[in-house]
Amino acid sequence: MTGILEGNDLQAISNYIKSGKCKNITLMLGAGVSTAAGIPDFRSPGTGLYVGNFANLARLNLPYPEAVFEINFFSSNPVPFYTLANELYPGKFRPTLTHAFIRLLSEHSLLSMCFTQNIDTLERRVGVPENKIVEAHGSFASQRCIKCGTPFDSAKIKEMVLNFSKDKVVPRCEQKGCRGLVKHDIVFFGEALPKAFGQAPGYIRNSDLLIVIGTSLTVHPFASLAEIAPDTCPRVLINMETVGSFGEREDDVILLDKCDKVIKDLCKELGWEEELVKIWEET
Numbered sequence: 001m002t003g004i005l006e007g008n009d010l011q012a013i014s015n016y017i018k019s020g021k022c023k024n025i026t027l028m029l030g031a032g033v034s035t036a037a038g039i040p041d042f043r044s045p046g047t048g049l050y051v052g053n054f055a056n057l058a059r060l061n062l063p064y065p066e067a068v069f070e071i072n073f074f075s076s077n078p079v080p081f082y083t084l085a086n087e088l089y090p091g092k093f094r095p096t097l098t099h100a101f102i103r104l105l106s107e108h109s110l111l112s113m114c115f116t117q118n119i120d121t122l123e124r125r126v127g128v129p130e131n132k133i134v135e136a137h138g139s140f141a142s143q144r145c146i147k148c149g150t151p152f153d154s155a156k157i158k159e160m161v162l163n164f165s166k167d168k169v170v171p172r173c174e175q176k177g178c179r180g181l182v183k184h185d186i187v188f189f190g191e192a193l194p195k196a197f198g199q200a201p202g203y204i205r206n207s208d209l210l211i212v213i214g215t216s217l218t219v220h221p222f223a224s225l226a227e228i229a230p231d232t233c234p235r236v237l238i239n240m241e242t243v244g245s246f247g248e249r250e251d252d253v254i255l256l257d258k259c260d261k262v263i264k265d266l267c268k269e270l271g272w273e274e275e276l277v278k279i280w281e282e283t
């Protein structure tokens with residue numbers, strides 16, 4: 001026990017933040033942060049893209065669900081990805097209270113860095129400064145040809161994706177003689193993570209608190225970051241289930257509930273509830 005937190009509950013986190021000793025908070029986020037916005041995660045029973053009803057992905061005629069995010073499969077059949085992109089495209093969804101909390105941490109100068117696995121860009125949309133976000137699995141924010149690497153126009157691809165359900169036109173490179181498939185800069189299975197992800201261990205080692213929200217901690221190397229937190233950096237998990245190695249450290253705080261509810265309760269304790277709701281209502 002490090003003695004940094006006075007307990008393993010929400011009150012203890014709130015007291016620590018209010019004490020002024022907790023100056024740098026690093027966040028690790030997953031798809032659970034955006035489920036309340038209407039974007040299904042991968043693995044929640046009944047609603048996740050990989051399970052239950054949203055086998056949903058079954059209508060895309062995939063050999064197995066993960067194929068939709070595999071580069072080899074995409075190269076031979078990009079239609080399932082673009083069908084899904086049409087449904088999940090940024091602009092169709094509003095940030096959640098948890099996204100508003102990220103901005104609030106930043107406004108209180110407490111946000112060290114937000115490492116997100118999400119590709120929905122809702123962290124940007126809620127107004128978290130770009131230099132405080134690392135989209136570890138990329139995002140829909142940019143795109144390029146998978147053959148020659150030439151970037152593709154954002155406005156043009158947006159129109160194509162939004163019309164994909166009726167037009168079924170897959171974007172192709174416009175460089176002379178190329179015609180390669182265009183893919184968003186989302187990290188597919190088998191692709192390298194963005195360079196900025198390399199900074200993650202340094203941020204976590206220098207943090208006073210690590211908060212992990214809405215992730216099954218099953219996708220590596222992202223998931224392994226939670227192991228890096230030193231004794232001086234207590235770990236908090238806000239999720240529907242216990243995941244990873246949470247619970248193995250005496251000072252781990254595990255808050256099992258919908259993240260928006262936990263965040264609202266935490267902000268109430270911190271006296272930030274009004275600010276939180278104001279940010280959320282504005283976005």
Ligand code: CNA
Nearest residue numbers: 030031032041042043118119120214215216239240258259
């Ligand atoms: P996952 O494996 O589907 O796990 C989600 C986790 O969140 C589960 O443990 C759930 O119990 C939990 N959860 C779901 N809803 C809530 C909620 N309201 N409050 C608290 N916890 C909740 O997803 P991961 O993010 O762990 O997997 C990594 C993949 C998912 C990344 O590569 C992403 O790109 C990918 N993904 C992203 C999005 C998005 O951008 N919104 C959507 C779907 C998948």
